[in-house]
Amino acid sequence: MTSTLTISDLTKRFGDVAALAGVSLSVAPGERVALLGHNGAGKSTLMKIILGLIPMSSGKVTICDAAPGSAAARAAVAYLPENAAFHPALTGLEQTRHYLRLRGEDPGLAMGLMEKVGLGPAARRRIGTYSKGMRQRVGLAQALIGHPRLLVLDEPTSGLDPVSRREFYALLDELAAQGSSILLSSHALTEVEARTDRIVILSKGRLVAEGTLADLRRRADLPVTLHVTARNGCASDVAAQLPGAILVDGALHMTCPQSAKLETMGRIAALGPKVADLDVLPPSLEDLYAHFSQRGAP
Amino acid sequence: MTRILSTALTEFRIALRNRWVAIALVLMAVFSLVLSLAGSAPTGGLGIDRLSVAVASLTSLSVYLIPLLALLMSFDAIAGEAERGTLPLLLAYPIAREEILIGKLLAHLAILTLAVLLGHGIAAAVALWTDENALDGLPALARLSWSSVLLGATFLGAGYALSSLSRRPSGAAGLTIGLWLGLVVLYDLALLSAIVADNGGWFTIHAFPIALLANPADAFRLFNLTASGATAAAAGVGGAADAIPLWQSLTSVLLWPLAALAIAAAAFRKVTP
Numbered sequence: 183m184t185s186t187l188t189i190s191d192l193t194k195r196f197g198d199v200a201a202l203a204g205v206s207l208s209v210a211p212g213e214r215v216a217l218l219g220h221n222g223a224g225k226s227t228l229m230k231i232i233l234g235l236i237p238m239s240s241g242k243v244t245i246c247d248a249a250p251g252s253a254a255a256r257a258a259v260a261y262l263p264e265n266a267a268f269h270p271a272l273t274g275l276e277q278t279r280h281y282l283r284l285r286g287e288d289p290g291l292a293m294g295l296m297e298k299v300g301l302g303p304a305a306r307r308r309i310g311t312y313s314k315g316m317r318q319r320v321g322l323a324q325a326l327i328g329h330p331r332l333l334v335l336d337e338p339t340s341g342l343d344p345v346s347r348r349e350f351y352a353l354l355d356e357l358a359a360q361g362s363s364i365l366l367s368s369h370a371l372t373e374v375e376a377r378t379d380r381i382v383i384l385s386k387g388r389l390v391a392e393g394t395l396a397d398l399r400r401r402a403d404l405p406v407t408l409h410v411t412a413r414n415g416c417a418s419d420v421a422a423q424l425p426g427a428i429l430v431d432g433a434l435h436m437t438c439p440q441s442a443k444l445e446t447m448g449r450i451a452a453l454g455p456k457v458a459d460l461d462v463l464p465p466s467l468e469d470l471y472a473h474f475s476q477r478g479a480p
Numbered sequence: 481m482t483r484i485l486s487t488a489l490t491e492f493r494i495a496l497r498n499r500w501v502a503i504a505l506v507l508m509a510v511f512s513l514v515l516s517l518a519g520s521a522p523t524g525g526l527g528i529d530r531l532s533v534a535v536a537s538l539t540s541l542s543v544y545l546i547p548l549l550a551l552l553m554s555f556d557a558i559a560g561e562a563e564r565g566t567l568p569l570l571l572a573y574p575i576a577r578e579e580i581l582i583g584k585l586l587a588h589l590a591i592l593t594l595a596v597l598l599g600h601g602i603a604a605a606v607a608l609w610t611d612e613n614a615l616d617g618l619p620a621l622a623r624l625s626w627s628s629v630l631l632g633a634t635f636l637g638a639g640y641a642l643s644s645l646s647r648r649p650s651g652a653a654g655l656t657i658g659l660w661l662g663l664v665v666l667y668d669l670a671l672l673s674a675i676v677a678d679n680g681g682w683f684t685i686h687a688f689p690i691a692l693l694a695n696p697a698d699a700f701r702l703f704n705l706t707a708s709g710a711t712a713a714a715a716g717v718g719g720a721a722d723a724i725p726l727w728q729s730l731t732s733v734l735l736w737p738l739a740a741l742a743i744a745a746a747a748f749r750k751v752t753p
C-alpha cells in the first residue's frame with residue numbers, strides 16, 4: 183500500500199532561522215506517528231506545511247497523491263491546531279454543525295460527535311462557558327468529521343485530564359483501525375509511548391531519530407540502572423563487591439551498559455543471601471528523548 | 481454555496497449575540513426618528529416636502545454612521561480568527577478564502593441592510609404622518625437606502641482588509657478608527673481648508689472634484705444630494721456638489737464597494753496563519 187503522507191527533504195526557513203532542515207518522513211495508512219521535539223523544534227511548522235498553510239522553502243510533500251493545500255488534500259486531511267479557542271458566542275453544537283457543513287457533511291451528525299468527545303451535556307452551552315479541556319474537545323470533535331485519511335493533531339492532549347487522554351487515544355485507535363493515518367505532536371512522553379506505532383524526534387528543525395520505541399531503545403544503547411538493596415548489615419560488604427555503586431536512601435544505585443546487563447546481574451546474584459532485592463530500570467523515554475535531541479544539537 | 485451560507489449564518493448568529501445587530505438597529509432607529517421629527521418642523525415655505533428634508537439630514541448622518549457601523553462589525557473578522565487560533569483551522573478546511581470573506585460579508589451586509597431599512601422606514605412613517613406631500617420624497621429615500629448599503633459594503637471591505645493586515649484585533653480596531661477619522665472627518669476638513677487657501681484657483685476647479693469622488697463617503701453624500709437636488713440644504717463640502725455631474729458620483733458609489741472588496745480579498749490572500 184502507498185503511504186498517506188510522504189515528505190522528502192523538506193526545508194523551511196523564516197529569514198535566517200531554519201525551522202526545518204532536510205526532513206524526510208512517510209506515514210502509512212492506519213499508522214500512528216508521534217512527533218516529539220523541544221519548544222521551537224519545528225513541529226507546528228511541519229504540520230502547517232503538510233496542511234498547505236505556509237509555503238515550504240524546498241522539498242516535496244504529498245498527501246494521498248495530492249499537493250498540500252490542494253482541494254483533494256484538504257478534503258482528505260483533518261487538523262487540530264495548537265491553542266485553538268473557538269468563538270465564545272457560539273455553542274459547541276453550532277460550531278460543530280458549521281464545520282460539518284464546511285466539509286459537506288450532514289449537520290445532524292453534530293450531536294453524535296459531541297457525545298463522542300464527552301461534550302454531550304454541554305453541547306448546547308456557549309463555548310465561552312467551557313473549560314480549557316472542553317474547548318480542546320470541540321477541536322477534537324471537528325477533527326473527527328468525515329473519514330479523514332490523515333489527521334494532523336498539534337498537541338491534541340494539552341489541557342486534557344488523564345482519563346480524557348485515555349479516551350482520546352481510544353478514539354485514535356478506532357480511527358487508525360479504519361485506516362486513518364495519524365500524525366500528532368506531544369510533550370507528554372509517557373502517553374505517546376503506549377499509544378503510537380512510531381516516534382519521530384525533531385531537534386532544531388532536523389529529524390534526529392525515527393522508529394518504534396524498541397528500535398530507539400536499541401539504537402541509543404543507554405546504560406541500564408540497577409538498584410540493589412543489601413540485607414541488614416551487609417551494605418558495605420556488598421558495596422565493596424560492586425565498584426561504581428553509590429548508596430542512596432539505603433539502596434545501592436549503579437549503571438551498566440546494555441550489553442553488560444546480564445553479566446552484572448549475575449555478579450549480583452552471586453552475592454547470594456547478602457542481597458535482599460534487585461530492581462532493573464530500563465532507560466526511560468525521557469532519557470531516550472534527551473539522548474537523541476542532544477545528539478542532534480550542533 | 482452551502483459553505484458560504486453556513487459561514488454567513490454563523491457570523492450572523494455571532495453578531496446577534498455580540499449585540500451588534502441590536503446596536504446597529506437602535507442607533508439607526510433613534511437617529512432617524514430624531515432627524516425626521518426635526519425635519520418635520522415648519523420648513524419655512526421652501527417648497528420641498530418634509531421627507532426630502534429628512535433625506536438630506538439622513539444623508540449627512542449616514543456618512544458618519546454607516547462607515548462606523550461597518551468598520552465596527554468588520555475589524556475583528558480576520559484578526560479575531562487569528563487571535564483565537566481558528567484561522568489556520570479554517571484555512572485547512574475545503575473552503576476558499578473568497579468564500580469565507582463572502583460569507584462574512586453577507587452576514588454583515590444583512591445586518592446593515594436591516595438597520596438602514598428600519599431607520600429609513602421610521603423616517604418615512606414620521607414624514608408621511610405629518611405631511612401628505614411626503615410621498616414625493618420616497619424615491620430620494622429609496623436611493624439613500626441602497627446607496628447606504630453600498631457605502632456599508634465599501635467600509636466592510638476596508639475593515640476586512642485592515643483586519644487581514646494587522647492580524648491582531650486591537651491593532652485592527654486602531655486602524656479602522658483611524659480610517660474612519662481620516663476618510664469621514666479629517667478628509668473634508670483638509671479639503672475645506674485647501675479650498676479656503678486656494679481661493680478659487682487650480683485646486684478648487686480641478687483637484688477638488690476628483691478628491692471628492694475619490695473618497696467613498698464624499699461620493700455617497702454628493703450622489704444623494706445631487707440626485708435629490710437638495711444641495712441647497714447641505715452645508716460645507718456638500719455645497720460644492722453642483723459642479724459635479726450625477727453620473728460621476730454614481731460611478732464612484734457603484735465602483736467603491738467592488739474595489740474595497742477586491743482589496744480585502746487581496747489582503748486576506750496574503751495572510752499566512
Ligand SMILES: Nc1ncnc2c1ncn2[C@@H]1O[C@H](COP(=O)(O)OP(=O)(O)OP(=O)(O)O)[C@@H](O)[C@H]1O
Nearest residue numbers: 196199201219220221222223224225226227228264
Ligand atoms: N511565522 C514565523 N516567522 C518566523 N519564525 C517562525 C514563524 N513560525 C515559526 N517560526 C520559528 O520556527 C521555529 C519552529 O517553530 P514551531 O512553532 O514549529 O515549533 P514547535 O516545535 O511547534 O514548538 P512548541 O513545542 O513550542 O509548539 C521556531 O524557532 C520559531 O521561532
Ligand SMILES: [Mg+2]
Nearest residue numbers: 225226264336
Ligand atoms: Mg508547536
